[in-house]
Amino acid sequence: MERMLRDLRSDIEMKSNITDNEFDSFVRRAAVTVTTGKELDWNFRNSFDFVFAAITTIGYGYITPKTSLGQGITIVTCLFGIPISMLAFKTAGELISSLLRYLIIKAETVLLKRGEPKHVKKKTFLAASALAVALHISFATSSTYREGWSFITSLYAWFTTFTTIGFGDYVPFVAPQIKLDQEKASEDAMIVPSLIAVIPWMVGFSVTSCLLNCIVDSLDDIRDFRNDYFSCWSNLVSKMKMLLCGGCKSYSMTEGRGEDHHSSHENNQVASL
Numbered sequence: 001m002e003r004m005l006r007d008l009r010s011d012i013e014m015k016s017n018i019t020d021n022e023f024d025s026f027v028r029r030a031a032v033t034v035t036t037g038k039e040l041d042w043n044f045r046n047s048f049d050f051v052f053a054a055i056t057t058i059g060y061g062y063i064t065p066k067t068s069l070g071q072g073i074t075i076v077t078c079l080f081g082i083p084i085s086m087l088a089f090k091t092a093g094e095l096i097s098s099l100l101r102y103l104i105i106k107a108e109t110v111l112l113k114r115g116e117p118k119h120v121k122k123k124t125f126l127a128a129s130a131l132a133v134a135l136h137i138s139f140a141t142s143s144t145y146r147e148g149w150s151f152i153t154s155l156y157a158w159f160t161t162f163t164t165i166g167f168g169d170y171v172p173f174v175a176p177q178i179k180l181d182q183e184k185a186s187e188d189a190m191i192v193p194s195l196i197a198v199i200p201w202m203v204g205f206s207v208t209s210c211l212l213n214c215i216v217d218s219l220d221d222i223r224d225f226r227n228d229y230f231s232c233w234s235n236l237v238s239k240m241k242m243l244l245c246g247g248c249k250s251y252s253m254t255e256g257r258g259e260d261h262h263s264s265h266e267n268n269q270v271a272s273l
Contacts, residue, residue, distance in 0.1 A: 052198060055081030056089075056205065058166035062174065092202075093209025097217070100127045100210070121221055125214040132207050136162070139200055143172055162204040173197045 012018055018026075050063040055078060065071045101124045108117040117123075136158055143154035149170065157170035 049197075051077065051081070052201070053166070054078050055085045056201070057082060057164045058161060059164075059168075060166050060171050061168040062171055089205045089209045090213075092206035093211075093213045096131075096206055096210040097124060097128065097213045100124050100131075103127075121214070121218045125211075125218055128207065128211045128214045132162075132211055135204055135207055139172075139204070147172065158204070161201065162208050172200070 012023060046063055052058075053060050053063075054074060065074050101120060104120060104123050104127065105117050108114045136155060139158045140151055140154035143149055143157065144151055147154065147157075147170075149157070153170060157172055159165075160167050160170075161172065
């Protein structure tokens with residue numbers, strides 16, 4: 001940063017007579033102008049996005065309260081809003097998990113003509129994982145056309161969103177939002193786009209909650225698999241030890257028999273003499 005400022009200072013001094021104080025004032029005013037130009041106005045849509053990002057714990061950070069009153073209201077809103085949103089997403093995830101389990105059972109019993117389905121929890125987890133991957137790919141593909149990002153950048157943006165990491169360096173739907181603010185669109189015209197833009201987040205959070213519910217439901221199976229894995233390894237190690245020890249014993253017994261046979265042969269020769 002300092003090197004860039006030095007280079008800029010030298011370039012400006014070569015083209016115009018400017019003092020250090022004038023240059024510092026110019027840099028400060030330019031920084032304030034650029035920062036203010038990137039900030040969004042507190043209209044209905046931006047306020048709605050701020051509250052949604054706060055109560056869902058995403059916390060992108062591109063819209064923040066500046067006053068003490070706004071910060072206090074944010075604390076109170078999150079204290080009540082975060083538990084409600086977490087409960088809502090947990091319920092939605094359980095509904096999706098139950099729906100996937102029902103579809104798996106019906107597919108095996110009706111379409112495949114099987115009896116009682118087996119490993120339903122594992123199959124539900126795999127179905128939820130496939131659904132989450134499909135959502136990430138579809139939303140990332142749409143962001144490549146809507147936002148102009150690369151596919152990896154779009155995938156990164158949606159992954160940090162659905163996992164509530166929320167770095168804030170890439171936020172979906174912000175570029176059209178800034179464009180609407182620059183065009184000074186009416187708040188009535190922004191209500192419908194705001195509600196529509198929430199749908200991908202709601203779906204993604206519900207599927208992520210479904211995936212977490214499947215992991216929790218499969219903890220017993222995972223624990224049993226771990227126990228079977230360690231018991232299998234312990235049995236394998238014990239059998240290896242038995243084989244190795246048995247080989248050593250057989251080798252020692254064979255060697256002992258050879259020595260006995262050799263000594264008896266010598267004793268017979270002495271007796272004959």
